[in-house]
Amino acid sequence: MSEAGIIVADDAYLRGLREVCDRNGALLFFDEVQTGYGRTGTFLAQEHSGVVPDACSLAKGIAAGFPMGAVAVREDLAGALPPGSHASTFGGNPVACAAALAVLDAMDDESMIENAAVRGAYLAARLAALAADPEIPALEARGKGLLRGLVLPDHLDPASVLDELRERGVLLSRVGGQVLRFSPALNITLKELADGLDVVERTLRAALRR
Numbered sequence: 001m002s003e004a005g006i007i008v009a010d011d012a013y014l015r016g017l018r019e020v021c022d023r024n025g026a027l028l029f030f031d032e033v034q035t036g037y038g039r040t041g042t043f044l045a046q047e048h049s050g051v052v053p054d055a056c057s058l059a060k061g062i063a064a065g066f067p068m069g070a071v072a073v074r075e076d077l078a079g080a081l082p083p084g085s086h087a088s089t090f091g092g093n094p095v096a097c098a099a100a101l102a103v104l105d106a107m108d109d110e111s112m113i114e115n116a117a118v119r120g121a122y123l124a125a126r127l128a129a130l131a132a133d134p135e136i137p138a139l140e141a142r143g144k145g146l147l148r149g150l151v152l153p154d155h156l157d158p159a160s161v162l163d164e165l166r167e168r169g170v171l172l173s174r175v176g177g178q179v180l181r182f183s184p185a186l187n188i189t190l191k192e193l194a195d196g197l198d199v200v201e202r203t204l205r206a207a208l209r210r
């Protein structure tokens with residue numbers, strides 16, 4: 001759950017959902033709009049758990065910001081929505097489809113998923129170090145791949161931290177109240193990531209002294 005504050009569903013919870021659905025003949029649907037397309041270091045985040053849903057939603061990264069969304073379903077369900085049964089005014093737009101194909105090529109050529117996993121591990125280590133440092137006001141680091149959150153204590157206003165970061169050239173967002181969200185480009189270099197995290201570290205250190 002990204003908007004709620006980068007809350008990771010643990011594997012046992014996901015397995016439990018699968019079991020409840022199977023027992024009751026319900027379909028399991030994962031929303032991978034933010035977590036899909038390599039964001040967490042695998043093509044889809046569901047691959048971390050091994051739990052396979054019956055369908056999942058995809059958007060955002062699917063066409064690198066060009067407006068597009070899709071629902072992927074298991075092969076045996078593909079006939080559930082035959083042509084003509086479900087329409088969208090802009091569905092199947094050829095320009096959006098060309099962008100989506102270009103994204104798949106770029107992901108292969110530039111090994112973006114691998115980059116998200118490797119840089120994601122670095123990001124995790126840096127954020128964990130911030131959370132463990134008593135001189136930095138950060139309580140917890142969590143997330144997967146290049147989608148991560150840093151939880152700030154209640155006495156610190158995330159809005160002013162975000163303003164200061166922006167002035168120093170680092171764009172983060174705030175989710176779930178007290179959580180800074182890190183969601184950098186999948187092709188970010190180690191230097192870009194390290195430089196950005198240095199700015200975050202300096203900004204948080206200064207925030208504690210005020």
Ligand SMILES: *Cc1c(COP(=O)(O)O)cnc(C)c1O
Nearest residue numbers: 002031032033034059060068069
């Ligand atoms: C943005 C977002 C959506 C909505 O996607 P649309 O393509 O705008 O409908 C759904 N789920 C999550 C997790 C999102 O981040």
